[in-house]
Amino acid sequence: MQYRIMIVDDSSTIRDIIEKVFIIAKIPVREFIECNNGKEALNILNKKWIDLVITDLSMPVMDGYSLIKEIRSRREFNALPVIVVSTQGSEKQKEELKTMGVVDILQKPFFPEQIRDSIAISLGRGIQ
Amino acid sequence: MIPKERLNIIHTEIGRVIQDATFMLAEPATDQDATEGLSVEPHWAHISYSGSAEGNIYICAGDELARTIAGNMLGTDGYDSLPPERVIDSFKELANILTGRMILLLYGRQALFRLSVPIYFRACPFEFNNMSDNVLMYNCEGMILNVILTVKEGDSFDKDKSIDS
Numbered sequence: 001m002q003y004r005i006m007i008v009d010d011s012s013t014i015r016d017i018i019e020k021v022f023i024i025a026k027i028p029v030r031e032f033i034e035c036n037n038g039k040e041a042l043n044i045l046n047k048k049w050i051d052l053v054i055t056d057l058s059m060p061v062m063d064g065y066s067l068i069k070e071i072r073s074r075r076e077f078n079a080l081p082v083i084v085v086s087t088q089g090s091e092k093q094k095e096e097l098k099t100m101g102v103v104d105i106l107q108k109p110f111f112p113e114q115i116r117d118s119i120a121i122s123l124g125r126g127i128q
Numbered sequence: 129m130i131p132k133e134r135l136n137i138i139h140t141e142i143g144r145v146i147q148d149a150t151f152m153l154a155e156p157a158t159d160q161d162a163t164e165g166l167s168v169e170p171h172w173a174h175i176s177y178s179g180s181a182e183g184n185i186y187i188c189a190g191d192e193l194a195r196t197i198a199g200n201m202l203g204t205d206g207y208d209s210l211p212p213e214r215v216i217d218s219f220k221e222l223a224n225i226l227t228g229r230m231i232l233l234l235y236g237r238q239a240l241f242r243l244s245v246p247i248y249f250r251a252c253p254f255e256f257n258n259m260s261d262n263v264l265m266y267n268c269e270g271m272i273l274n275v276i277l278t279v280k281e282g283d284s285f286d287k288d289k290s291i292d293s
Contacts, residue, residue: 010245011221011224013198013201013202013214013217013218014221017202058242058243058245059245086228087224087225088231088243089229089237090232090240090241091237092238092240093240107228108221108224108225109145109148109149109225111148
């Protein structure tokens, strides 16, 4: 199975790094969909099947919190796994995100192994 | 002002974060001129934070270091040929990463903050003269990276605000 992965981050650097992790970890990807903010992500989610969303929190236009809230408010996206990759590391934020059904919260800078393991769990794949 | 003892710990910890993010050795430097080796118009990135307290983080580096950082973060050889927008984006992202960690070190894991979108600019290194608060200098494989922290007057950094790493 090949996955369609959505990466939501206003930094192209971070989007590139995350894509490289998939390639290094040999996770089969059908398509990477890059979005600069939550609004762009929602527009695409309405049109395309996505297997995993990896999102930042601080972004212009629409932040990661608003995106996750919107995803969780809609029945069709209930099972969509979401990973947060952010510079912010407050415990309160982490607890809130967990209650919103976020699979994992990684703080930047992350090690490739951390995000690889998190992706593997989210996609129901064994960690290799 | 941040107590010197606390600032020393932060200086070391932020050095580790720079290393993790940029894959470069980043040694805390104290005995060098903060403007040494900086080009006429070094690269700057600025982020402000607000919430339990308010402040600003600036990072500043010369062109060669900014390009090296971008090349390392992106995992590309030949960083001389990187387009300017990739260098700018990587520099802004480094500021973002350092701000997130700096806030944790200053205020602990319980405090909630909102971070501004990073702003990039190029300016004369003598801007340092107006930023005397706290300049953390790093020797990154022979090139200087400065991390400047300005905190709003009235913030206290007492022992109750534990440093989490």
